[in-house]
Amino acid sequence: MVSVLRALASVRLTVVGMLLLACGSVLSYGNPEAVSIWVLVVPLAFLALNLSSAIITNPRIHRRKGLLVFHSSLLGIVLLAAIGRLTYLDAHLEIINGATFDAQSLLDLKAGPLHSGRLSDVEFIQGRYTVDYRPGMSRGATRSYLQVPDGEGGWREQVVGDDTPLVVNGYRFYTSFHKGFSPIVVWTPNNGQPEVGTIHMPPYPLFDYRQANRWTPPQGEEIKFWLRLNTGISQDSAWVLDGQRATGVLVVDSGEQRVELQPGETVVLSGGELRYQSLTTWMGYKVFYDPTIHWLFFVSVLGVLGLSYHYWTKVSMNSVAGVNRRSLDEPGQNPTDRSRNGGAFRSAQDVVKL
């Protein structure tokens, strides 16, 4: 058993594992989605096995506290990364002003097989948002106003945006640059009850020129919508995207008919009546969950402290006693005795200062 561990602990295998990991990283370079995760998992698992064996059997690691902490933390990072991959969640969300978060509405959802967070307990209500733009359409600060439970049965306002996410039950909601407008419409079918819905327009101002969408009512012809917005958008000067200040004319195109509706106006179409009630906005979020992130931070900082400690002890031990004396004695091509080097290599103290 011990001999197997010793064989597995060979530093030569470490070199092989590191080379494999380098190959895996090169393959994943800039395009991890298109490459099998195994190009990274196999070398990492191999290195983890190699390193565990080395930590157990190699006194050069386990007798030196700093190195032991450092290498153990490397192992910890690989383990945490593995746990993270099994339990993570990654998704997008597009939520309308006034809507309550609904876990079912997540888009592009990807989650580890062991993901088991309390997503359905997450509660917040999306409010309005503003985004600053500087001249040249360069995006500045985003402020998204949310209502979150205050813990006493009521709600309180929280502003999120850019690098300040909403964090609930470990789920982190980051505003994304995907955000836009949604006209609220009421569709009343002939002989039916009115239904309220929203027409989700493409992200704005990214698709400023293409604010269009289409919808086919249950009984009726396809309706093409086009939203002509007035937001104060400007290429040359600073402006603020604020849904509350924006206005929009909804152009409705169905069959032979094409009408322009102001909020509050109605049009009769084949199969029913469409009322453009008002204009609202939607906000896009990236949703992220990984229970390991704080541990990863802690373990990696600990590892660096271990390596620094190792370095410190090694330097203070070697500088005077080891390296210099050894190297001064060593027959190099450029002898370093004081007479020849003219005193440049003054004393071991020069080195200790390092």
Added chain:
Amino acid sequence: MNELVSELPWLWAGLVAYAVATVMAVYAVAQPDHDGALVVNKFRPFELPVLGLVAVGVLLLSVALAERWMRIGHGPFVNLFELLVSQLFSLGLIYALVYWRVPVLRPTAAVVLPIIWVLGLWVLMIEPTDSLFPPTYHNNWLWVHIGFGKVFLSFCLVGAGLAGIILLRRIERMKAWFSMMPSDAVLDNFAWRFMVLALIFDSLMLIAGAVWAQDAWGRFWAWDALETSAFLNWLAIALGIHVRFSYRIPRAVGAAVVVAVFVLAFFTYFGTPFFSEAAHKGVV
């Protein structure tokens, strides 16, 4: 003076100071090391002037950076021009500190300063265009990330300076240039010591970068081009360290590995962010 380029005179003055220091350092090592029968340390008389010139260069560059900062309202973190000027400043500063504290390494100036000057030449070819500060850059971790990164690159540079001497000594004409320096064995030891220091700061840079990325893009690591390049850099140092103690590699090969790690770091800093279209790219 055109207000748009008010930092340029300071930048040029700083580069001139670095250039004079570079010429002086190379001149110093290229002299013969015999004065009659007496062997002299030919670098000694130049030690202080070189340090002084680098210090003056650092000071002038810091004025250039401050001037630009006040003019455009944010730090030198976004476009290639800013990155180069800020690295010229920090490489000069950290190298000057190492030079001052570790006298035995001083003749490495003849290798290190010309490398710094590559950045100097590059920056002269670039338009000092104003940059726009992305919203995700208003984050304290950005400072931590960049600060550690600067120390990392500087220690890599010192390592490359030492390794450069080991390699230059193989060239017949330059054999005597660094006669005042210790043997290859000592230089090799020093170089790898700096690489371990570089690894420590590289690790800190990666950690701070991951925290920032989590805040800025909602993920701490995504194997984007810059992250992958930085990780390969970290791995290359670890690989070098392990190869060095588990195989008896010739010193010149070890030195070439140190130089290769520096080149990779150089590419990671000044190449990847501007080639890749990733979110990490200078302007988001």
